[in-house]
Amino acid sequence: MSVLQLDGNGLRQALRIATGSALGFSLAKLMNWPNGIFFTVYPMLLLGLVPVLNMHIIRQFYAGAVFSALFVLVVQGLFAHLPVVMTMMSFMAFAFLFYQMSRGANFLFGATTVVSLSIQLHFSTYTGGGVSIYPLIISNAVAVVVTVVFSMLMHGLFPDVAPRQGRVMPEKAKESVRHEVLLCSTVATLSFVVFQVFDLQDSISAQAASVLILFSLCWKAAGMAAWQRAIGTLIGCNLALVAQLFLYNHTDILIFPALILWILTFIFSRYHIIGGGIPGVGFGIITTFGILFGQSLGPGQDLVYSALYRFSSVSVAILLSLCAVYIMHHILNRFAMTRHHTFD
Numbered sequence: 001m002s003v004l005q006l007d008g009n010g011l012r013q014a015l016r017i018a019t020g021s022a023l024g025f026s027l028a029k030l031m032n033w034p035n036g037i038f039f040t041v042y043p044m045l046l047l048g049l050v051p052v053l054n055m056h057i058i059r060q061f062y063a064g065a066v067f068s069a070l071f072v073l074v075v076q077g078l079f080a081h082l083p084v085v086m087t088m089m090s091f092m093a094f095a096f097l098f099y100q101m102s103r104g105a106n107f108l109f110g111a112t113t114v115v116s117l118s119i120q121l122h123f124s125t126y127t128g129g130g131v132s133i134y135p136l137i138i139s140n141a142v143a144v145v146v147t148v149v150f151s152m153l154m155h156g157l158f159p160d161v162a163p164r165q166g167r168v169m170p171e172k173a174k175e176s177v178r179h180e181v182l183l184c185s186t187v188a189t190l191s192f193v194v195f196q197v198f199d200l201q202d203s204i205s206a207q208a209a210s211v212l213i214l215f216s217l218c219w220k221a222a223g224m225a226a227w228q229r230a231i232g233t234l235i236g237c238n239l240a241l242v243a244q245l246f247l248y249n250h251t252d253i254l255i256f257p258a259l260i261l262w263i264l265t266f267i268f269s270r271y272h273i274i275g276g277g278i279p280g281v282g283f284g285i286i287t288t289f290g291i292l293f294g295q296s297l298g299p300g301q302d303l304v305y306s307a308l309y310r311f312s313s314v315s316v317a318i319l320l321s322l323c324a325v326y327i328m329h330h331i332l333n334r335f336a337m338t339r340h341h342t343f344d
Contacts, residue, residue, distance in 0.1 A: 008161035009051070010273040016154035017047045017286065018266035023150050024143070025293055026258045034135055037119070037204070038143035040294030044265070044286055045112055046151050048272060049279075051164060053155045058148055060106055064113035065144035068120055069137050076124045076133060083196070090192055093117060094185035102172065102180040102217055111215060114188065116140060118211045122204055125196055172341070179340040180217040183328045187214060190324055191317070205291050205310045206317035209233065212287070213321060215279050219329035220342050225279065226318045232284020237311040239264060239285070240292045251297055261293050 006014065020043035028039035050057055071093055079086040094114065101110035120140060124133050172180075191210040209229055216225040243260045250256050265286050272282030292310065332338040 012158040013051050014266055014269035015158040017269045018262045020047050020150045020154045021265055022258050022262040035139040037294035038140050041290040042143050042147040044290050046147055060109035064109050068113050068117040072120045072124050091189040094188045095181050098184040099181045102177045122207055175339050176341045179332045179338045184214040186328055187324045206313035209314045210317045210321040219325055222325045226322050228281045229284045230318055232281045233288050233314045236285040236288025264289050
């Protein structure tokens with residue numbers, strides 16, 4: 001059996017993903033900036049989901065940052081005391097973003113903004129008691145700017161060796177678009193509500209996972225995406241525990257965790273790229289590293305509890321999200337106006 005190998009372009013993309021995320025992580029830890037998850041995961045999203053970088057992609061990335069920041073500032077500032085209104089506003093925002101993803105042309109804008117908005121909404125609801133929401137917004141904005149700068153640098157240092165073929169987005173019927181928008185925005189909103197009702201402040205990884213499996217936009221693909229996400233999370237958490245053995249109590253020496261993050265991300269970017277660059281097992285592994293290293297690792301901190309808790313919480317979140325996707329899928333397929341083209 002032949003083993004798939006990276007071509008020249010794939011190798012350089014893996015170098016871009018690993019180096020960009022390691023640089024973002026290192027900068028956040030070196031400057032002692034809050035919310036290191038943004039600085040570590042955003043380069044993985046921008047460099048991993050799209051293999052090229054141009055002004056259309058940069059505009060989408062910046063637009064996503066502006067949209068999520070304004071939405072959180074306005075909605076959290078005006079409607080935090082009205083949970084029903086805030087939930088309805090969140091649903092409308094998610095519907096708009098998933099519509100952009102379903103149409104295809106602005107998929108990156110929708111995908112990155114859904115993740116950013118989910119994380120910021122989750123964090124912003126715990127900024128009461130005199131705690132300001134502005135550090136969260138500012139750290140996200142800085143992370144977006146840093147990610148774009150580092151991405152441009154990575155494409156300059158590790159350019160493709162051959163032109164890439166553009167992806168042709170298939171045309172979808174209006175019924176399928178309606179189905180995908182309603183299904184994904186409903187499940188994303190339910191995820192937000194559940195995490196607020198049960199006060200799951202420390203489960204940002206699980207909430208992010210419940211949103212990431214919606215990138216496939218429909219039930220048949222979501223089942224495979226959820227399975228791949230669970231496998232990726234399991235592998236990522238176990239490798240994070242192995243990394244902690246190597247780090248021992250030297251997490252305060254920045255070069256050690258940064259180097260381990262680079263090595264792990266580079267190795268498992270291969271599986272992501274060979275799989276076509278779509279969110280799968282490889283992408284689940286590297287984003288697991290990004291979340292754990294960015295949010296849970298620092299001087300005096302280790303990954304043991306975070307890795308164990310992350311896998312258990314993510315597994316539950318994925319299972320419940322899949323149940324919600326399955327139910328919504330069958331409800332929407334009962335009506336001709338919202339019947340998906342994969343219905344049989």
